[in-house]
Amino acid sequence: MGFLGELWRFMAARKKFWLLPILLVLVLFGGLVVLSKGSAVAPFIYTVF
């Protein structure tokens, strides 16, 4: 949590909250890569097809 708090304070100080969605997408894809142990796109493709 310390890390997230610091990141939040950093974005507040720099007035860069617009970076937040990019970070969320990155973390989401990063998580998917870890979970699927393969391509990050794979889970979506399996759901769609």
Next chain:
Amino acid sequence: MRILGLSAFYHDSAAALVVDGRVVAAAQEERFTRKKHDSGFPAQAIAYCLAEGGLTLDDIDHVAFYDKPFLKFERLLETYVAFAPRGFRSFRMAMPVWLREKLFQKDLIGRELKDIAANGFDPSGKLLFSEHHLSHAASAFYPSPFDEAAVLTMDGVGEWATTSVAHGRGNRLEVLKEIHFPHSLGLLYSAFTYYTGFKVNSGEYKLMGLAPYGEPRYVQRILDHLIDVKPDGSFRLDQRYFDYCTGLTMTNDRFARLFGQPARRPEDLLTPFHMDVAASIQAVTEEVVLRLARSLRRELGLPHLCLAGGVALNCVANGKLVEEGIFERVWIQPASGDAGGALGAALAAHYLDREQPRRVPNGLDAMDGAYLGPTYGTAEVERRLTAAGARFEVLDDEALLDATAEALADGRAVGWMQGRMEFGPRALGNRSILADPRSPAMQRTLNLRVKYRESFRPFAPSVLREDVVDWFALNTDSPYMLLTAGVRPDRRREMTADERSLFGIDKLNVPRSEIPAVTHVDYSARVQTVHRETNPRYHALLSRFKQRTGCPVLVNTSFNVRGEPIVCTPEDAFRCFMGTEIEVLVVGNCLLRKEAQDPGLAGDYKDAFELD
């Protein structure tokens, strides 16, 4: 107040220890791990600094890191957004490393420190982060001999800043303005380093050494297309010619088309074209530095200038800056690259964050001649050399100086390891290979048989400070080998018409002065002035050589082979001695002659290190 400064995770990791404002120790990790430009956590450098200060990690009040990871990450993201969808490949390669590791540097540093602490070091509240260019600026100003000075830092890139101007006064240091990424003089120089086939981040000085062979034919083309330089020295790069924001190389096809040739591959021949390109980018770099310096002098009205950042290692540009006399005095941090950021971060924490008072150093500066690394006592040297299988004689100081000066005058290459190791990229007479500069064959011999490096590369002279004006067009201190100056006209030898028509490397082999081994093709030399106050032993050796030969100059090149970090320990020195054609090795008071050694100990040294 005890502060440990660190630089790590990019290139040239290092640690520095500052106690009550005094620089106690500083060393680069590569010297211990024997991995050139080592970017890992500097555990061994930290261990050394603490041992030198007689401290443990628990005694440290603050640990200061030399840049701000979040700010750097912000720059990366914004750059990718600005150039999207171009740059996806680079993005895909960079992000996993950042998300896994680099974004969590604070935790990583804390964990690493805990690992090396004896009894549970608690990093919370002790870790400080300094901006990259503030670290450089602090390393340039605080150790300088000035109470007040303008500070100019230029490098590739830190977080956002690539060039910054600061005002230092007493213990205060205020950054006044910055030029931001992607507009960078350092990256422009690195782009040409890449284009001419050298390794980025390490081959820049080769490009600088190549420049005097060429003619600056492409200056106007560079100014018309690549960089827009304003009268005050500020500049912008036309990103259409570069690839470093989005790709995995420095320059792109448009850049190659501009010069009419593809980028040189490292194994390709160097041609007059590459020499002309090198001369051109060197001229442009000098022009930018001079314009920046002039505008700084005008705006701040201060007589003194401090320099740091990778571009400040461009000793040819520095030499021009001093020669122009824009500032009364110029002081350049010897560890101007990122390793010096460790020292700057510690000093910034001490003076800026902790607001400690500053006393302006007496004498040259507060760097102790940059002799800030490990040293080995006589008994230890003997023990280590014996264990390594070396055969040596132990001489008293007088006999040692005599024997060394005699070997040098006889034309032998001497490995000279004395006292504390230097901090920064230059060997300054404590981890050096020395030779007689009067020998016309020495440059070639040293390059091809001792250093195993490209034959076009020049060597630098060490000269007694009191004699510098008799040999070079320089009358200022240059203790860190960061200024070039011309060999005095009366010491030069005019080339014949035939010799003048020679080209490139062949021209280098023509004796052009009384000290040909250290005279570049344009009669310039990268001078180190040797001072009795900072290195009495090296000063005594030069004096002894002068007594014997009338020449107070020696060839001084770093004690290593191509691609190898400079030697640190007696064992490193012995290995390098045995693996090369160095004929005599002097470590402390021990003198080793090659012919007395067991030939079975000579390993394959030439190929032991990855080429730089």
